Amino acid sequence: MFFFFLLVFNLFGQDKGKAVPFKKIIIDIEKQHGVGFNYTEDNIAGLELNPPKQSLSLNQKLEYLAKKTNLSFENIGNKFINIYKKESEQNRICGYILSALDKKTIENANITLANKTQTTTDSKGYFELFKEEKNTILISHVGFVSKRITAGSSESKNCLQIILEPEITELQEIKTTAILASGISKNADGSLEIKPKKFGILPGLIEPDALQTMQQIPGVNSLDESVSSINVRGGTHDQNLFVWNGIRMFQTGHFFGLISVFNPNLAHTISIYKNGSSAFYGESVSSVVAISSNPQTEEKNAFSAGINMINADVYTKYNISKKSYIEISARKSITDFVETPTYKEYFDKIFQNTTITDFSQNQNINYQSDKKFGFYDATLKYAQKIGSKDQLILDLITIKDNLEVFQSATVYDINKSENNILRQQNYGGNLSWKRNWNNFNTTKINVYNSSYELFANQKTTLDEQVVTQENRVNNNGLNLENNHVISPKFIINDGYQYNEIGITNLEQVQNPDFYRRVKDVLRTHSFIAEGKYNDTISRIYFKAGSRVNYIEKFKKFIVEPRMQFSYGINKNLNLELLGELKSQNSQQIIDLQKDYFGIEKRRWIVSNNTTIPIQRSRQISLNLFYQKNDWLLDIENFYKKVKGITTSSQGFQNQLEFVRTTGDYEVWGTEMLIQKKMDHFLTWLSYTYNHNNYHFANYEYPSFPNNYQLMHTVSWAGIYEKNNFKIALGTKWSSGRPKTSPDLSQFNLSDPVLVYNRPNNTNLHIFSQVNISSTYKWEAGNGIQYKLGISILNILNRKNEISEYYRISSLTNSVEEVETFALQRTPNVSFRISL
Template identity: 80%
Template sequence: MLRPKQFHFLFFALSLALNLFAQDKGKVMSFKNIISDIEQQHAVSFNYTEENIIGLQLNPPKKSFTLDQKLQYLSKKTNLSFENIGNKFINVYKKDNDVPLICGYVFSGTDKKPIEDANITLPNKNQVTTNSNGYFELKKNDKNLLLISHVGFITKRITTGNLDFKNCLQIYLEPEITELEEIKANAILASGILKKPDGSFEIKPKKFGILPGLIEPDALQTMQQIPGVNSLDESVSSINVRGGTHDQNLFLWNGIRMFQTGHFFGLISVFNPNLAHTISIYKNGSSAFFGESVSSVVAISSTPEIAEKNTFSAGINMINADVYGKYNVSKKSYIEISARKSITDFVETPTYKEYFDKIFQNTTITDFSQNKNINYRSNRKFSFYDATLKYAQKIGIKDQVVLDLITIKDNLEVFKSALSYNIDKSQNNILRQQNYGANLSWTRNWNNFNTTKVNVYNSSYELFANQQSTVSEQNVIQENTVKNNGINLENHHIISSKFNFNDGYQFNEIGITNLEQVSNPDFYRKVKDVLRTHAFIAEGKYNDTISRIYFKAGGRLNYIEKFKKIILEPRVQFSYGVNKNLSLELLGELKSQNTQQIIDLQKDYFGIEKRRWIISNNSTIPIQRSKQLSLNLFYKKNDWLLDIENFYKKVTGITTSSQGFQNQLEFVRTTGNYEVLGTEMLVQKKMNHFLTWLSYTYNNNNYHFSNYEYPTFPNNFELTHTLSWAGIYEKNNFKIALGTKWSSGRPKTSPDFSQINLSDPVLIYNKPNSTNLHVFSQVNISSTYKWKTANGIQYKLGLSVLNILNRKNEISEYYRVSSLTNSIEEIETFALQRTPNISFRVSL
């Protein structure tokens, strides 16, 4: 007699055997269901015509069979033949077909992806279409003439009479170059710079030609050549796009938000120009996937679009030296490293001296003892560096993981001493600025039409200053830190050849801390704020190359946890090609921003990098919101190019402390907005190896502070008129560029001396920004030459001179009462004097 445990075991074994038997010898199934199971188990795709399998039913093959065994089983049980192509595609056709069969695959000639719904037309006008794998089949006659066509591709003609059809055809269709893309795809300003149908500018640094004053494709210097983009103080840390402040721009490096953009406190970009593959710049109409900015977006990617060979290069100029290397670890992975460091630890070049004098003029570094510059050359140490690491790994044929790391640091130490009124005065100053970032991304190609990308990122920023004075025995410490992390989810869906749809979700957490600590008298203040936001994104794109219509619309729904606030941000991009030479473009967007940079005191952080990041509190520091609309006309014919864009922009929620006032508004705390109405125009002509262009920008930019006695007055960053010209010659390996930039002076505020008692002066001002500085004018030149040796080593030599006429350009002016002389002083700041630079680079 069976015991209970034995009975249970026997019952389980019997059930398992019956279940296995049922799987192999189960009920009859339809042929379509059988091959569907095989597709899932072996990751293959079956290509067939419905008439060959309709009504066909049989017992399925054993699941334990290999793929080939299953195909042999099906072939034996049916009147069908199976052709296995690379264990990926299985072609199914009848054995007893007296007429030979033609089968084939249609692929895109650019990305080698299958083309669905391509039309194969026969002489008798009959048609078949390709399936999702690009597969088709038809019966062969003696002289079949096939026309293979699809919207957006050039039609291909094939005669099948003399072809051998042991294997399926592989047909590649080349993209059709349409009028709309032709208008938008030609170089603008320089080779390697394109204007895209969505209104953005795309820079390809590895294809970059040359621009006046630039010998390297510096992203932030290059974007200042685009109409509507300026830097009133020549700093890449103070870029003004259509009247906005620098902090209103979003800077992304491989998905990481960067809070520090400049080395040398703004004169050099922190982004290594030899590293980037694509730089996208949006002045308006940016994608809904970009948030946290009310002005422009600058997205830099160092991920190559196609596989590249191992490379190594090293270079040096009169400011820094750098190395770059890329090594393919395997066929599916590579590692990329770059590093750059200033050479100021070893030598002080003429370029370094001009940069130093420009940056530190009228700051507490030089404003020491009766506003006289003290000779502290032997007592200062300044250096900077940046480094990046990328590791990319493909997993199978559908997945890729990429890790990006970046670190940036600037460090200044100054010890000064001077004898004043028989008193020995000394100061020890330390100023440090650094930014770290990391991004881990995973991309999954589910199939030819659906892709998912997930990004997890972190960015950490610190600005630290420590000032010690032996005269007052006072120590001042100031610190501003930012911690930013989050996750982005993006899904891309190709609905048809004309339409695709994107959706996603983003979570962002940002924490900002501001610390101030003073000894003698003692003072301590530390404020930390944290803000978490959620964003839901959806956008669709319609691109009809036949009718020359490009339309992209989307929306971003932001939810701010702390304020329980919902903000909707619609975006739109529309382009219509009137004909092959002329296109019209309409761009619009609503955007918001929860962080900004403010200035508490002009002497904070020694007056060098005096701005500190803060978070909105939704009251005295509002959430900044912008709306912008622009209409663009783009014309190109016979190597002439004309680009005219009219725009309107309004940004609300700004604070006076974020605008850098150095007049009666310096200590006023109120909120308001600014409105800009402007026109940007570019005329360009290419003649063989010579390219010349002329750009003009008009801006009418006004503040509106309703609670202030002067509610409306010109914006601090208004340049009413800006005119630029360049002439560029490129032939073979030699390039040279000469250019000039002219702009009307920025607004300034002058004292009202009629109301000031000069014996005991107190500053009383006229209406804010009622006058202007003198005209700014600068002529720049640059040239490069490269050559390659017989063993494949490439050398590149570059030379540039900024302000070759050595013009003294005033870029700011303010007034103060001197505590030493008890008089009103006019403080002027000037742009760079004549500044040469030489670079040399070796590439393997």
């Protein structure tokens, strides 16, 4: 009975004696063998025949159908089968359109012949056309690069397989506009981006100075008003990484910190990272400031020149050809020719409580002084495109400050004089090559050098003594970066960096003779990999990477993971999470407060992995960003810890000044910004809370407040911009920085020795300053633009104390309080002409 039923079912399944529609036959074959047929309805219309046996293979069934009909069957990889009439075989063009990215078929691609005959691909990516004399085919589809091919006679019997390359357009990161001022925006990766050429105005600023501007950002301060002492979330200035066109800069300020060395009229983009920086940035445990003068689009020839009450500058860009241009900028102080009120305020602020002013304070009669001070900086850029895929860029920068002070006095018929020379300079060069291999892969290689020198020489006639001090840094590097576009939303970057830093410190004294010269070199190899996912539709941005450093001298590996995550909860509310681990092998220390005349007293050194450890940091922050109806609210909470700091790097002027030990600092806090824009008026209010403590386990007081702690900081600004007129008024208020008071109850006049209370047991007075600035721009009939700017720092002329320490007076044997104050009321005027 079992075999009987099987036989009956088999007879019914074959249905050998009955013809069925051809379309039903191929549908059954598709189901049984998992293939797809491509055909035109005209070729199979009305066709009926007996179906082939189910037990036959796919090719056997196709042979059977070919014998029974006037059709040809083309099997492509047992996946697609093309059906066409035998008599039209030589007159047709057929093909499949596939994506190069995933080899999937492309539906609805447009196929066009030279005679304008058109068709589109079906759901299987198939198309079919009749040949003509010129068989040039244009294939196009949205999201893919169009392709033009010629179908030759050799391809007449087989269908084409045409691969289309995706047209990659990287989704632009979402940026908020006009945060703090026009020209400042926030990226999806948490960084702030400044476009100097689009910069509006900020209180006290008439030029888009990068380092002055960043001090308006919550969490960024300078306790002594210097761009050479910028503190980000409790870090020291040397813990920040400053990069100009791929060159690490060791000098950041002119006039010993009151003016940025980066020409504000040159930069195109300034990126500032407080946390979550890319894995391609190393040698920093605090923030990253990356300055680029490379334009994102081609620009025409340009020329501009300007002057203010401190310096004059000139800038020019000239297109040598369609593929090359040269760019030159230069800036020089005008103090060689005139002493303006601005220069006087700057000079008095910088040189207070230094050996130079100490000399004048101790003079009795016939005191004379001759001062010469000047600075300059210059840059050169040459860019050359080579073919359609390569670009070569050369960047050069030179920076120099020079001070000469001759002082003399006659005391009791004895002539006493000093000749002081102080020089600070930084040279840099970078050669970069970029190649776009295709739409998916790009390679960048750059080789750079940065050389820094701080030199001081003091000659005294009374004791015929000559003191020479020198700090030199030579930094060489090689960077390789590859960018791989996996899809329009996903990008992978990888690379390698080699860094060599050599630092020399020299001290030489004549009468008595003393000589010490120390040179240290560190070489580091870094391997980097990171991936970025950016989906503007789902409002998800995620970037994660890691940097693996290998330090040759210590045979030590350090792994530094980085992460940035941003999610748009809705179109108005955004959540951001940033985290990073970083390390740093070089730092600045102070051996003696009177080094380099007490003006630029910090010197660069490298780690020895023992008494001077490698500094390592970890940081995490959570940010909530809301923007709607011209309102903006930004709240960020953070935690940061830096290990491996030394007491000599923190600028102590108390009982820890000569103590040499290592430890860490730990800071946590909140940064808040609320902003409202109304037509031409923009106003904002920011608040920062920082709780920052040192931890020195081997010291008698293992924990106490950080020297750079500003527990509360409040800033406000009101900005009006209409047409070519801009004005900004603002104020900054902060609680005083910590200081250490002496314990006068233990002071003994017979044996005058300073005895201190617990380190940083109290605070300076509150810091408060009101600033204003305004600019006006107009254009003459010949196309020349003019710009006039006016600013006043500290309008109310408030006497703000920025540091305080104590010493024993040699005249009275009593405790003497030494105070340093911020700038008094300081005006500035600028004028600029642009072509």
